[in-house]
Amino acid sequence: MTSHLVTGIAELVTHDGRFAGPLGVVRDAALVVDDGRVAWAGPSSSAPAADARTDVEGRAVLPGFVDSHTHLVFAGDRADEFAARMAGARYTGGGIARTVAATRAAGDDALRAHLARLVAEAKAQGTTTLEIKSGYGLDVVHEERLLRLAREVTPETTFLGAHVVPPGIDRNAYLALVTGPMLAACAPHARWADVFCEPGSPHAFDGDESRAVLTAAASAGLGLRVHANQLGPGPGALLAVELGAASLDHATHLDDADVTALADAAAHGGPVVTLMPGVELSTRSPYPDARRLLHAGIEVALATDCNPGTCYSTSMPLMIALGVAHLRMTVEQAVRAATLGGARALRRDDVGHLRVGARADLCVVDAPSVAHLAYRPGVPLARTLDVG
Numbered sequence: 315m316t317s318h319l320v321t322g323i324a325e326l327v328t329h330d331g332r333f334a335g336p337l338g339v340v341r342d343a344a345l346v347v348d349d350g351r352v353a354w355a356g357p358s359s360s361a362p363a364a365d366a367r368t369d370v371e372g373r374a375v376l377p378g379f380v381d382s383h384t385h386l387v388f389a390g391d392r393a394d395e396f397a398a399r400m401a402g403a404r405y406t407g408g409g410i411a412r413t414v415a416a417t418r419a420a421g422d423d424a425l426r427a428h429l430a431r432l433v434a435e436a437k438a439q440g441t442t443t444l445e446i447k448s449g450y451g452l453d454v455v456h457e458e459r460l461l462r463l464a465r466e467v468t469p470e471t472t473f474l475g476a477h478v479v480p481p482g483i484d485r486n487a488y489l490a491l492v493t494g495p496m497l498a499a500c501a502p503h504a505r506w507a508d509v510f511c512e513p514g515s516p517h518a519f520d521g522d523e524s525r526a527v528l529t530a531a532a533s534a535g536l537g538l539r540v541h542a543n544q545l546g547p548g549p550g551a552l553l554a555v556e557l558g559a560a561s562l563d564h565a566t567h568l569d570d571a572d573v574t575a576l577a578d579a580a581a582h583g584g585p586v587v588t589l590m591p592g593v594e595l596s597t598r599s600p601y602p603d604a605r606r607l608l609h610a611g612i613e614v615a616l617a618t619d620c621n622p623g624t625c626y627s628t629s630m631p632l633m634i635a636l637g638v639a640h641l642r643m644t645v646e647q648a649v650r651a652a653t654l655g656g657a658r659a660l661r662r663d664d665v666g667h668l669r670v671g672a673r674a675d676l677c678v679v680d681a682p683s684v685a686h687l688a689y690r691p692g693v694p695l696a697r698t699l700d701v702g
């Protein structure tokens with residue numbers, strides 16, 4: 315076993331309450347990694363000795379990004395749909411069926427290669443933990459296949475058979491499939507289950523249907539996540555609170571009762587609200603108001619939602635920049651949401667921070683402070699740092 319000392323850190327974000335400010339920052343810092351875990355962090359003047367050393371030469375270091383919401387297993391793209399939207403068309407979720415057809419037609423090796431490319435793209439931008447959903451199979455064989463492939467790259471896999479009702483299939487018959495044989499086949503490969511609860515969309519699910527999906531999944535031992543309130547108001551936020559979901563995702567259209575319920579639940583480990591401003595960017599939609607949620611005491615995560623329909627981006631630094639520019643977040647709030655917030659949305663306490671004992675998942679920024687992630691949007695400053 316080799317201990318590894320990282321030196322030359324101009325700004326170290328730890329989320330450790332022993333250190334300064336809302337991010338637990340140490341300036342002119344060092345960090346020791348032992349056996350893949352953080353063994354020590356603090357001012358470089360008191361750094362202990364170690365077997366090996368890496369000097370990051372005045373750069374900032376923070377926990378690797380936790381992207382707690384992606385749809386990375388799919389084939390094909392929908393660039394034409396994106397272009398049509400930019401010319402005035404609306405997003406309804408109808409294009410999901412095209413990705414389902416392309417994904418079903420692709421072999422395992424093609425899906426695996428495409429997935430590996432997207433995972434490498436995310437890592438190259440500082441992401442060290444990824445959640446991945448199914449949802450482009452929408453029958454028993456293909457949903458199970460997508461989760462099996464996702465499991466090869468992350469333990470954070472989510473069954474999203476209830477993404478949309480596939481065209482030409484009766485809604486009730488499909489719900490019976492999702493809550494019965496499909497759930498049984500997929501549960502062994504999934505940690506979580508999710509539903510696209512959006513009563514205003516003809517393709518997605520209403521409150522009662524979503525409740526049926528989520529309660530069946532919980533009975534099968536899966537944790538819950540909810541896509542909701544993306545396209546308009548709806549019952550998804552209250553459902554997420556009621557059923558103890560780990561995360562409410564999108565949450566653009568929340569009324570005061572939704573925010574109050576989320577704030578009340580926050581005191582008892584209620585849902586994290588996961589915001590994905592790349593979706594609003596790529597669908598030209600109004601952005602949610604993160605500050606309203608943060609002021610109510612609700613934990614917020616930032617995620618990419620990387621998918622071929624609403625946001626084909628793996629870039630967590632872009633989400634930080636958009637969070638600051640359009641969701642009214644401070645730099646500190648956005649950096650927390652992309653690290654600790656994501657970890658809390660996945661109910662993980664070993665990632666998203668750099669306290670002693672955390673996984674040594676490090677992101678290094680080619681700048682002296684993490685503020686540059688938002689200050690220099692679109693510039694590829696962040697990457698993962700592999701040590702020990």
Ligand SMILES: N=CN[C@@H](CCC(=O)O)C(=O)O
Nearest residue numbers: 407410510619621622623624
């Ligand atoms: N909103 C539902 N699902 C995805 C979009 C999927 C697609 O359009 O292919 C989302 O999270 O935005």
Ligand SMILES: [Zn+2]
Nearest residue numbers: 383385541619
């Ligand atoms: Zn999504």
